[in-house]
Amino acid sequence: MSLLQSDLSKDLERISTNTMADLVEIRLREYLKKKSFLPGDALPKEVELAEALGVSRNIVREALSRLRMLGMIESRKKRGMVLTRPDILGAFERVLDPLIIDKSTLQDIFELRLTLEMGMADILYIRKTAKDIEELEAIAKREVKSSTSFRIENEIEFHGKLYAITGNDTLKRFQIMLLPIFGYVTTLEKEQVKGKITHLDLVDILKHGDKEAFRNGMREHLAPHFDRLEKK
């Protein structure tokens, strides 16, 4: 009997509570969609969900906890769990840690940055205001005076302001989130060569040039990074 049991546990894989939570998570998502839940709507009680699904409350709690972590639902005093406007970048943020991301993904993300900065000219020119350009110029001028040891901080402040000018919150949060990775990739570079076009030059183009000129300026500014890509 005990021999048979040990054979069985070799041959039959245990249905783990994780697998059950996966199933419950999917079932709950389908339910929320089918019933057209809107932000603010209250979910049925944990015990009711457990009964309807025929699983333990622990498993329902586990699945709800995942949806909560993704920002899809939240606890409200007296109302229980309610549907929220999901935070599409919140979950992404939790796994973006340069220490645990492999090299090829880091490289991918760095290229994503280059792509975004080359591509943002059109939206920048639609949204930029005189005040934005003034603030950007102040950042670029401060930087010229500061010592070279603050180079990464300067990069972050200047490019961060560009993302902010697009007025696109998702883009802006995306950039804030990717910053540790940009910093990490930058420290991996042996020689930090600057492009011929400086931050002050870019400000000047934003003031007096058109978006094609800005795109060409940004290409020159990022040239050392593109050169490295071409050598690979």
Place this chain on the structure above:
Amino acid sequence: MSLLQSDLSKDLERISTNTMADLVEIRLREYLKKKSFLPGDALPKEVELAEALGVSRNIVREALSRLRMLGMIESRKKRGMVLTRPDILGAFERVLDPLIIDKSTLQDIFELRLTLEMGMADILYIRKTAKDIEELEAIAKREVKSSTSFRIENEIEFHGKLYAITGNDTLKRFQIMLLPIFGYVTTLEKEQVKGKITHLDLVDILKHGDKEAFRNGMREHLAPHFDRLEKK
């Protein structure tokens, strides 16, 4: 006594298991970093973690379940939970559902698409091969023959191929993930105006033109979308 209890429960907010799972999740992340866990390393057993943290196994299981959902750990037969190469886009994917994303975020994501496609010329020109261009041309030619009802499918196939040519897996997966949203935004547009530059024209530029020409071509191709942004 029962009155006191009811007063207490009004004044003191209950420490929910969700809050506990948040704490345990953070504590586990710190532990994995401090101990420099590498992909493939096995985590301590659930019961050991529960003891060390002084919490119930259910709470540890809930926190582990979240890390598992984010693709940071996975169950391995006989080895228990092990650290994995995290899937940085996996979690993001789970909340990207046009039905539950609010309008302003949908708009942000659509602009993100425009930015990526305007910005990808440099990487496209570094990575493109003759075979890629041949495949892209086949897609554009098929499309000319097909009926207009397949317009969205054609868009997706052609632009998807462009992302694929960048050779950047993160960018490619990102695009696949954002597709439902692009589709959704497109269906919201009342009149679907095409840019003057067609997919076939873009292929022609990739064959005979330089990256500046491609960028200008893409700008023309996406012009109806940028026009809409400018009017807002």
